[in-house]
Amino acid sequence: MPELPEVEVVRRGLQSQVAGRTTAAVQVLHPRAVRRHAGGGRDLEHRLSGRLLASAERRGKYLWLPLDGGDEALVAHLGMSGQLLVQPPESPDETHLRVRITFADGGGELRFVDQRTFGGLALEPVDADTAAPASVRHIARDPLDPLFDERGFATALRHRRTGVKRALLDQTLVSGIGNIYADEALWRARLHYARPTETLTRPEADRVLRAAREVMAAALAQGGTSFDALYVNVNGASGYFDRSLEAYGRRDEPCSRCGAPIRRDAFMNRSSYTCPRCQPRPRRGRW
């Protein structure tokens, strides 16, 4: 499940292997993979052919490749199971291959592979002022961004009226954090996911942000997290940060700080993992 560290690994792969190359043909194999593209699959195939992909950018979990000229970009979101692979043209198609982009240099082709089809590609105009594509404009900066506003984040967090985990998952407040790193950050900060944001002290707000930054930086240093074969980077290699997770996916295993068994709760149609001793449930929590 790609979150910020995984997406950044993919961005680096794109920057080194795709940036600076000119596309030849584009083949859309599944309409849902391009549902965010205003003109549909045929339109994307035509407008993306013969274009220079200038660089690889990222904000939160969104990736984009600005085209030559700079007023358009190919935007990619991996969703839950999306992969961007650079493969030799002769290698067999992947089962869930959705979009194929070949290049004028005849080298490795860029393939968008996505089993669950939550992800997708789109060609979008780029806003001249922010240098961000249209669909990325509402996404907040992420904790690894040098321009991230820490004080502003802490203030905004404490003005929310919700549970702290919901707030961490809100990409308009802070981007890049998904279910896995939210649980890891909360474990590090010793906060329960249902803790009402309006009761957070400023030190607590600072602490959870610092924890999120630390766990994502550590994951990035190891090449991203992976739990199965769904996530691979642009070269096709899996990350392996899952060995370092302290809470997520560790139901009934002892907390490495205190030994209490990690518990799993259903929360927001997904799972939340907490240490019941280090992260006690607040008396009046917000779900």
Add this chain to the structure above:
DNA sequence: ACTAGAACCTGGCCGC
């Protein structure tokens, strides 16, 4: 304006 929850999607896995 803000918050909460459903919907989208496929394949692996489990129990029967």
Add this chain to the structure above:
DNA sequence: TGCGGCCAGGTTCTAG
């Protein structure tokens, strides 16, 4: 062996 149901979860849409 097969089948129904559950689970994984990022984002968008809709309802309140």
